[in-house]
Amino acid sequence: MSQHQERDLLARVPDRLFIAGRWRPAESGGTLEVRDPATGEVIKEIADATPADGMAALDAAEAASAGWGGTPARERGELLRRAYDLLIERQEEFALLMTIEMGKPLAEARGEVTYGAEFLRWFGEEAVRVQGRYGPNPEGTGRIIVSQHPVGICHLITPWNFPLAMATRKIAPALAAGCTVIVKPAALTPLTTLHLVQLLEEVGLPAGVVNVVTTSSSGQVSEPIIRDPRLAKLSFTGSTPVGQHLLEQAAQGVLRTSMELGGNAPFVVFDDADLDQAVDGAMLAKFRNIGQACTAANRFIVHRDVAEEFSRRVTERVRRLKVGRGTEEGVTIGPLIDDRAVDKASSLVQDAVMRGAEVTTGGEAVHGDGSFFAPTVVTGVREGSDILREEIFGPVLAIVPFEDEDDAVRIANDTEYGLVSYVYTESLSRGQRMIDRLHTGMMGLNVGVVSNAAAPFGGWKMSGLGREGGAEGIHEYLQTKYTLTPNP
Ligand code: NAP
Numbered sequence: 001m002s003q004h005q006e007r008d009l010l011a012r013v014p015d016r017l018f019i020a021g022r023w024r025p026a027e028s029g030g031t032l033e034v035r036d037p038a039t040g041e042v043i044k045e046i047a048d049a050t051p052a053d054g055m056a057a058l059d060a061a062e063a064a065s066a067g068w069g070g071t072p073a074r075e076r077g078e079l080l081r082r083a084y085d086l087l088i089e090r091q092e093e094f095a096l097l098m099t100i101e102m103g104k105p106l107a108e109a110r111g112e113v114t115y116g117a118e119f120l121r122w123f124g125e126e127a128v129r130v131q132g133r134y135g136p137n138p139e140g141t142g143r144i145i146v147s148q149h150p151v152g153i154c155h156l157i158t159p160w161n162f163p164l165a166m167a168t169r170k171i172a173p174a175l176a177a178g179c180t181v182i183v184k185p186a187a188l189t190p191l192t193t194l195h196l197v198q199l200l201e202e203v204g205l206p207a208g209v210v211n212v213v214t215t216s217s218s219g220q221v222s223e224p225i226i227r228d229p230r231l232a233k234l235s236f237t238g239s240t241p242v243g244q245h246l247l248e249q250a251a252q253g254v255l256r257t258s259m260e261l262g263g264n265a266p267f268v269v270f271d272d273a274d275l276d277q278a279v280d281g282a283m284l285a286k287f288r289n290i291g292q293a294c295t296a297a298n299r300f301i302v303h304r305d306v307a308e309e310f311s312r313r314v315t316e317r318v319r320r321l322k323v324g325r326g327t328e329e330g331v332t333i334g335p336l337i338d339d340r341a342v343d344k345a346s347s348l349v350q351d352a353v354m355r356g357a358e359v360t361t362g363g364e365a366v367h368g369d370g371s372f373f374a375p376t377v378v379t380g381v382r383e384g385s386d387i388l389r390e391e392i393f394g395p396v397l398a399i400v401p402f403e404d405e406d407d408a409v410r411i412a413n414d415t416e417y418g419l420v421s422y423v424y425t426e427s428l429s430r431g432q433r434m435i436d437r438l439h440t441g442m443m444g445l446n447v448g449v450v451s452n453a454a455a456p457f458g459g460w461k462m463s464g465l466g467r468e469g470g471a472e473g474i475h476e477y478l479q480t481k482y483t484l485t486p487n488p
Helices: 003-012 051-069 073-089 091-102 106-129 165-177 191-202 218-227 240-252 275-291 304-319 339-354 405-413 428-437 470-477
Strands: 017-019 022-024 031-035 042-047 133-136 142-150 153-157 181-184 210-212 231-237 256-260 265-269 297-303 358-361 376-379 396-402 420-424 442-445 478-486
Touching: 003 091, 017 051, 017 191, 042 191, 051 153, 051 181, 051 210, 051 218, 073 091, 073 106, 073 165, 073 191, 091 106, 091 191, 106 165, 106 470, 153 165, 153 218, 165 181, 165 191, 165 231, 165 470, 181 218, 191 210, 218 231, 218 240, 231 240, 231 470, 240 256, 265 275, 265 405, 275 297, 275 304, 275 396, 275 420, 297 304, 297 405, 304 358, 304 376, 304 396, 339 358, 339 376, 339 396, 396 405, 405 428, 420 428, 428 442, 470 478
Parallel strands: 153 181, 153 231, 181 210, 231 256, 265 297, 265 420, 297 396, 376 396, 420 442
Antiparallel strands: 017 022, 017 210, 031 042, 133 142, 142 478, 358 376
16 A cells, blocks of 8 residues: 555545534634554644534534434435445545554455445345334223334444444444434544545435534533433443443433443353364454454453463464554554553553463564554463453453363353353353353354344443344334324
8 A cells, every 4th residue: 555545545534523514623723633553643633623513513413303304214224325335335445544543454444344334234224124013902992003213313422443333333323213413433533434424425415414523522522412401312332431421421311322331251162162263263353453342352261171272272373463554465463552552451461470371472562663562372361360350452362261161151251341252162052051151242152253233232231231233223213102092
């Protein structure tokens, strides 16, 4: 990829806020810098919204609300479908943009475009399948009518780790349901959202249906929006502490909320597992997105009879990973999002080693420009180590041995999170038992990636509330009305 192509692409990405169908600067004239995490260089300056801009976006979403809610579902669906087609046509440039602003290797960024675009297609199809119910009441005195209605204006807050997919996973169902939105992308990776919204404008989205505010002061911009009685729904993806804080704000207006929060996924390998499959799955579940995924396997819980062999094989594979800027040929591990993430990975590894674990490869920061951490395997991790309790969010694979099935279940469930689990076993009955016994909203049984636009994504316990994707996803943006009417 040439520097010229990168410059040309960055120049075409809007640098302003998108409010009421117009690209405009922040009211204060302020800007914020976006950096390439592989080099630390500033790649673009964009508008830095103030609370007044947030309110203008809310006004615009309100003005467009009745019109969009009343637009036939087929029209809304076809618009999403056109957006899907165009996004796929522009896969390369969206992939490149994500690699530049977030750091993931280009091949993975292409995968995210396919995954992210699929939400536009899926919810374009779901838009016309929203149904109600009509029938007699049991007493035979009247008719029950159940109908579905858009919830109204939604505030969508997204994280930096999947800049495209986290945006489409919220925007598509909201639009399909007939809601208007104010999107606030992460300050670290706002460019992909701006580029996406420009595409939505191009396919004919009416003014005010989607509004975007980019800001370096998220709390100050979002709080007045959340506390405004016109807002009907808050959908957030990010860390659990920020999610808890936003839930408190949302409680005041009894807002509908969807919360996709942190994870601490167990990856359980039984002694009857197909080890080749388990190692392939481990590489995906751990190193996809440089380990910076809420679904990333955080704890490899491996039966003691196969722990050594599993560790030997993954170590061999991890040594072959290539670290570098995501645009370079053959790179499989890009930079972490910033230096804080590198420090966190370092300290988690150090704590594990201090408590008796052994590093078989990697284990430290890679010095030079950018925020790189060497892909790492740590074996023999002792219970009580920080690395088993905290979300690593980096390329560190931590192995803890177990004795028997009860022991594996106990260790796997020993976390306040409950997003996803992975289980490798060749036994059908054991696999089925694990579906019942592991406390997570999603499970990969002999697979290392579960995300799919057609499936309900979401967590139990402190991993969140609500579901994104699947037939369930659109209902997060719909509200139910029951009407009773006498017999005709
Ligand atoms: P984060 O710090 O919680 O930030 C997420 C988003 O919230 C960003 O847009 C951020 O804006 C914004 N934000 C922060 N404080 C806010 C406030 N007081 N009011 C309004 N908005 C606020 O999380 P992150 O570091 O970006 O993302 C990593 C976390 O996301 C991990 O815990 C990961 O597990 C989780 N995640 C979960 C899922 C899921 O589906 N369950 C998917 C992906 C990621 P700024 O950028 O301006 O701070």
